[in-house]
Amino acid sequence: MDTLTGLLDGPKARGAFVLRSILSTPWALRIEDRAPLSLATMLDGEAWILPDGGQPVLVRPGDLALLRGPNAYTVADDPRTEAEITIGPGQICSKDGVSVATSMALGVRTWGETRPGDERPSVMLSGSYLAEHEIGRRLLAHLPTLLVRPAGVNTTEDTLVRLLATEVGRAEPGQEVVLDRLLDLLVVGVLRGWLAAPDTDAPGWLRAQADDAVGPALRLLHDDPARPWTVAALAAEVGLSRAGLARRFTALVGEPPMSYLANWRLAVAADLLRDPELTIAAVARRVGYGDAFALSTAFKRVRGLTPQEHRRLAASAGGPEAGEAVAGGPAGATAQPSSPGPTTVVLAAG
Incomplete structure (x- = not known):
């Protein structure tokens, strides 16, 4: 078992929150769910990811953005758009303090809103790990806050994005397991690209x-x-x-x-x-x-x-808060992520 396999073999997604969001311009989502790890990609349209304390990054269709929690961030059509909808712990969606989970539901694992005259709204696919795995914490502590892998770098991962986009709308027996495993494969692909980059800040x-x-x-x-x-x-x-x-x-x-x-x-x-x-x-x-x-x-x-x-x-x-108070240094397997390296990393396209 190689080192990365040893770290990733345990933290398999179990009932990860996978969602397709359909949003009409202008739109902005404030993410405060404290999920330890999330993945987002645009199926249609572009989005800006604005990590708290970090630089905005433009995500185009097919790009994979890996976000390390628990810090909050905003996803928007434009960096200047103010967020009206907040995603809180437990993936609770609210607007002005009122839940909009039901009113904005658009089908199986699909959510958002469309406005008259908007013929091509933005479509975002996202998946969040809801609990942190202890072995994975050793890896999480060294990840940048935002890691982006451009589309076209790996044809296998591009295919997986399309497959996840297809599977997210299905309601078949065992569907949750299918989505979990597809999410795992995409996350591993992004991490492998990060580790292979010549200037990576990996430990x-x-x-x-x-x-x-x-x-x-x-x-x-x-x-x-x-x-x-x-x-x-x-x-x-x-x-x-x-x-x-x-x-x-x-x-x-x-x-x-x-x-x-x-x-x-x-x-x-x-x-x-x-x-x-x-x-x-x-x-x-x-x-x-x-x-x-x-x-x-x-x-x-x-x-x-x-x-x-x-x-x-x-x-x-049930997750990130359990057992956080411990030793630092390279051996501190439960050290809380502290952005030891750059907060944002965009991998080269080729």
Whole structure:
């Protein structure tokens, strides 16, 4: 399992909010839903995305815009258009404080308004992940606030956009799963393009997957975090000396191998703790701790709360607020996104 696969294999969309919006000019939507990650593309017409504190970016038909929460932003036909409609937490749509979800419904997963004489309104397709996955948080913390992949860069993703546009209006058995998986594929495509860009600000532990020794070492740790790894054992697996691997791993990833493993184990544990069927002892065994007490001690030391407290918060908050108060630095797997790199990145078209 490569590093990106390890990070994205867990955070699959589950009941993501996917919607087609049909809007007549002038229009503007204020997005304050606090979704951890959203994707938007224009099917017809153009739109400006205005992240709070960032520069406006024009999105043309087929462009894919990836927006990292929880910060608010505005989507509009023109940067000067004032938003009258607000999308709040839970995807609640309101105008002047009054819900317009029913009055603006236009069909299956379709919403908006058209005005007489507007023969070609703007059509936007959007999808939002409603809950944040603990392993994915390590990736989210390093994403720019807004990442745009122009249309035409990847024909597969362009095809997926058209397929998602077709599927969003259907009401068939299992449709939600189809939409979730299409959204996942588009998100992975944008992220791969970002990581492949020569000037990307991606963290070292993501870029290190290309190294012929550190990459395999990362995959081994991700595939089997419960194994009683030592630097010597890991070095033997990848054909380096103990000192050689430790030096190379630290230089590329930003932390020593065993430090990385300890934080990866806690990230995996944090996700597993969301499953109420798993006891804390069972979670501990899956990630390489001898018993529940050992896991609890490490979890409390690094994350500032016990596994029981994390589980309770995750169950009540259902997402981004659960377990945010922890360590910083490269190892801080639950650090709240803080825009360490540029707030806006537009990938090259070719």
